[in-house]
Amino acid sequence: MRKKYSLVLIVFSFIHFLGFSQQNYELNTGWKTLPIADVTSSGEELSNTSFSVENWKNATVPGTVLTTQLNNGEIPDPFFGMNNGEIPDIYDVGRDYYTYWFVKDFEEKVKKDEQIWLNFRGINYSVDIFLNGKKVNQKEYKGMFLRKRFNITKFLAKNGKNRLAVIVYPAPHVGNPNGGQGGDGTIARGVAHQYVAGWDWIQPIRDRNTGIWDKVIIEKTGAVNLKNPHVVTKVSGKRLPGEKQEPAKISLTAEVENPTSKKVEGTLSFKIAGKNIEKEVSLAANAEMLVALPEFEIEEPKLWWPSGYGEQNLYDAEVQFSIKNKISDRETLKVGIREIQTEWNSHTRSKQIFVNGQPIFIKGGNWIISDAMLRFTKERYDAEIRFHRDMNLNLIRIWGGALPERPEFYEACDKYGMLVIQDFWMSGDCNGRWVDPKKKDDQWTRRQYPDDHELFIESAADAVKMLRNYPSLAIWCGGNEITPPQDILHAMKDEILPELDGTRWFIDYSNSDEMSYNFKGGNGDGPYGIQDISTFWEERTWPFNSEVGSVGVGDEVSLKRFLPKENYTVPVEYEGTEAVKDPVWTYHKYIDYGNSLEAYGTPENMTDFASKAQLVNYNQYRALMEGFSSHMWDWYTGSIIWKTQNPWTALRGQMYDYYLDPNACLFGLREGSKPLHVMYNTTTGDVYLVNNGFKAQYDLMLGIKLYDMKGNEKPVTQVFAYIEASSTKKILSLKKQIDTLAAKEGLFLKLDLKNQDQEVLDENFYWIPDSTGTYSGLQNLAKTKVEAEVEKVAKNKFKLKITNPEQNTVSFFNRISLESVESGERILPTFYDENYFSIIPGATKEIVLEAPQNEVEDLQISIEGWNTDRMIIPVN
Structure with missing residues (x-):
């Protein structure tokens, strides 16, 4: 019989459980x-x-x-x-x-x-x-x-x-890694992750x-062991960040276990925000029970918000069980007070997410796993989630072929304000959604995977208990592109989640009509791979798109970390296949860039290929998020990139490589995802403002300037503008002017947005091709030599000031790197508040970079760009 899970109090819960008390220790060496x-x-x-x-x-x-x-x-x-x-x-x-x-x-x-x-x-x-x-x-x-x-x-x-x-x-069924998604599919007969038999982004894990x-x-505990505390918060009404808040309601439940042969009487207590809530408990010998404390209020709470919308406030709290005033067991907690709501948007025909009563336009990334061989560390989790925050994203979806992510992952998401969709462990590929000649069993058989449904249900219940307390966890999902078998779905949807959580939206599968009406039919996601920029702006896709993506090859430095020297080549695709002529590039799942690099000139070698790929990377992901944002609440309630990271050395779909080195995808996506942003539709020539915030923005000054390939400025206009809260607005069109001026050799477009104090709130810089679609001007752009100085502002944190002298043309598409003087290798991870940037003549740009895990003493910063030769700035 399946265990029936009962909960005394079903409420909204938002905490995270830091671990065990001071007497606890890991067996992790020896x-x-x-x-x-x-x-x-x-x-x-x-x-x-x-x-x-x-x-x-x-x-x-x-x-x-x-x-x-x-x-x-x-x-x-x-x-x-x-x-x-x-x-x-x-x-x-x-x-x-x-x-x-x-x-x-x-x-x-x-x-x-x-x-x-x-x-x-x-x-x-x-x-x-x-x-x-x-x-x-x-x-x-x-x-x-x-x-x-x-x-x-x-x-x-x-x-x-x-x-x-x-x-x-x-596992008893390890699967045949025959090249299919999840190999022959039988890996799914167990309750484990599926990618280990191979996928289109990874080779099998042996x-x-x-x-x-x-x-x-x-x-170590006393007579009573405290388990699975569950803190719950309710935030009524529509709140605004930074303002004095109405009270929030808090409650707690916890499991208590008495393994001894004697009855125990004691006190369960919960301390938070200067309050101490208690309840007397009588626990029979060799028994356990669920105890609920009375609900109470916190006055003027500091709320937890997703990134880009407000602070990620967390309260220190403590749950303990005492016997005769002596602590038997204690758990230390971090509590994030917030509430998730959803409603159906009848205009877009998709779900819409609210936090603390406010609408959140979802800008997300699909996450596989931190490391394909499960080498997890708190530091790596922190770095990867920080990268997602730095991309101005607000959600991460954990793909169903992987695992329930670790508490350390969720701690980082709480810290950086990433909402999370947690898939359960199903995939359409292995679990029978499609006919697949590479699969061993037919669809009817695969539909009933795994073999042990009770184990899956028990594991799902345990995962809910482990993860339900994190404020970042926003949504549960039954599986990737397929629902679980009916009995498992029933257990999760109607028993486990209502009884053990009851606070979050449950999607039956990742591209369900319940999430997003799939008016085009098909799988309900995509497109994937290289796209024409117009696709993102002009072609409507699913209104809450769970997977949409493009390319993602790293630069030359990244490629050389895992490619043997004899494979330093320009990848050339076999016609009509996904394979390229170099076997190592194929083995690492390279996805082709088509003819997108040809506009910059045919790549001469791998260095040239990787450099030009970054230009495409930047434009692809900036356009993707700008295009979706331009139709916010009209066509879309959100989109989730497929995918933002790789847990091994793959050659596709990543904003940073396995070694935590960012490429231009990250910075293009960062630009396109800014909360208050000015942007340009390169297809129609229209300039837009987007405001993801909860307050209208008034008296904004929009500045528009053009620059030719010699660096000569051609002012266009500057106009006052305003934009309502959580909205997108078309401001004007530049199509005729730009088409005329760009016809011969292309040009540069610089947009900036200032407030009443003349502070720059946003900048955006585009490079426009000539009338043939070729970047002929870039191919003949004169060299520039910039001036730079660096200031140390804290340990492992620096401010780089770069000036492009007035006599120069534009210093275009520069990459900076923090490096070791001795080895010349990049310090990883390093976080840059901007990279792959351009500087107009006479301008100065300040960039802050930080490498919190760095232990190297002698450092330098390199600068190199499209028309700027590599230069080194010592860090003293």
């Missing part, structure tokens, strides 16, 4: 490992401290078998060149090849009235657990996404010397990410 083939002893024997593991290999935990092999030098880097093809695939060599024992010694003694718990936050795919000669899990523990907690108090050694031994078995892939934590 692990040893061997493959099952090299071990003849039993788990009982291995978990005795007298058994020698001196000759065992070092293991990476958290981590996968492949990660351990890589760190031990047993395999080449699978992300470089075609190394991945040299690693044995589990489908060919069998599951035993990647079945491994993991052993860990640790010290822990049980004190009086203390309970010790062993927590696994994720294993793949099934395990048996032994501690000090005894088996810990009496029931089967399987499923990649299921957390488990074991009371190990009675297993611990009296002398405090303990050994944990865990054998990890791969061990299918088998291992103890997430944290292992020792937790």
Whole structure:
């Protein structure tokens, strides 16, 4: 029978759970490992401290078998060149090849009235657990996404010397990586991620990410263990950021567990914003229960808002259970007070999202996973989410072929104001939406994947408990491009989510008519790949588009990180195929740029190709978001880029590469997504204003200037303008004037927007082709030499001031990089408030750059551009 989940209080919840109390610690070092083939002893024997593991290999935990092999030098880097093809695939060599024992010694003694718990936050795919000669899990523990907690108090050694031994078995169905989306599809028979059998953006992961892939934590409590606290906030009415707020309502529920043989009486308390809410609890022996505290109000709350709309305020809070005034267990929380609402927009025929009563035009990115081999770190999560914030996006969708993202991911989203759509683990490709000759089973069979529906439902319920408290989590989604099987859908939609959350919109699948009316038919998403700029402005697509995207090759520096020297080439496509003549480019899933680079001149080599690709990258993503924004609330309520990042070294769909080096896609998207923005439709010649904010903007001065290829200014006009809140407005047309002046060799267009204090609120810079569509003027643009100086404003934070002398022409499309003096390599990640920028003659531009994780002392900044030779500025 499926477990029935009941909740005493069903309300809106917005917190995040930082982890465990001070007595908790991770078992993340000192692990040893061997493959099952090299071990003849039993788990009982291995978990005795007298058994020698001196000759065992070092293991990476958290981590996968492949990660351990890589760190031990047993395999080449699978992300470089075609190394991945040299690693044995589990489908060919069998599951035993990647079945491994993991052993860990640790010290822990049980004190009086203390309970010790062993927590696994994720294993793949099934395990048996032994501690000090005894088996810990009496029931089967399987499923990649299921957390488990074991009371190990009675297993611990009296002398405090303990050994944990865990054998990890791969999934029973690993899938044939035959080149299909998810290979032959059978990877979906388990409750795990699907991309590991290969997709159109990645090669197969050879061990299918088998291992103890997430944290292992020792937790210490008193007689009562506090679990899954659930803080809830209600924000009524229509609020404005920065203003004095009406009260918000708060409530809390928590699970409490008594593993002892005696009845316990104690107090559950919740502290936040100077308030302490308590309730007396009586808990029977060997029992657990859900406790609800009374709802209360917080006066003048500081609200949490999505990025671009307001501050991401978070409250420190604490939940604890006390027995006779002694703390038994305590959880530290961050609470974000906000409320998500949705309604159907009958004009666009799509859902519209509101936060705290205000409409949010969704500008999102599709996210796969941070690292394809599950090498997750808090620092990498922080950097990747910061990049999304810096692109002026406000939402990330977690694609259904991956996983329920980690708490550290959501902490970063809370911090940077990213709303999140969390897909559950289905895909139309593997789960039977389409006829597919590469799939082993027919559609009817695949439609019922996974084999174990109860495990999927249990894992879904656990994921909801783990993630429901984050203010950034806005939407649950049943699957990627397909609903789950009917019984799973019913369990999630009608039982789990109402009872364990009840606060968020649930979409049955990612391109559902419930989300966006698919008036064109088809899949309800796209287009993908290189597009004519006019497509984004003039061709209407789905009103809330879950996937729309383009290209994304990095620059030369990025490409050289994972391409062997013999593959430094210009990719040439085989006619009528998606493959190119160079096998490494094909292996890394290159998507062709068509003839889009020819307008800048046929690329002569890889350096030239990568440089010109950045011009296309910038224009593609700026136009994409500007085109959607120009039809805000008329055609669209939102769009989500497919996709903004890659978890390995792919050659498509990314704003920054696997190594966290941004390319021009990021800065084009950043420009096109600005909350208050002036923009130019290159097809019609119309100039628009867009205002994503909640307040009207008055007395704005719009300035328009043109520059020829010699840098001569040709003033057009400047006009006063205003724009209402959350709206788009056409201001004027420049088509005749620009068509005439650009006809011979093209020109530059500079738009700027100022307020009453003459402060620049927005700038936008376009390069216009000649009458043939060629950038002939750019191809003959004179060289410029700029002047630059740098100021250190904080640790690892610098302000670069660049001046283009008046006698020059435009200094066009410059890239700056923070580098190590000794190696010349870029410092990654580095965050730039602008890059791939142009400077008109006589102008100065200031750019702030920051590398918060940098440990290199001797730094330099390089500047190089289309018509500016590389120059170095020392950082003192």
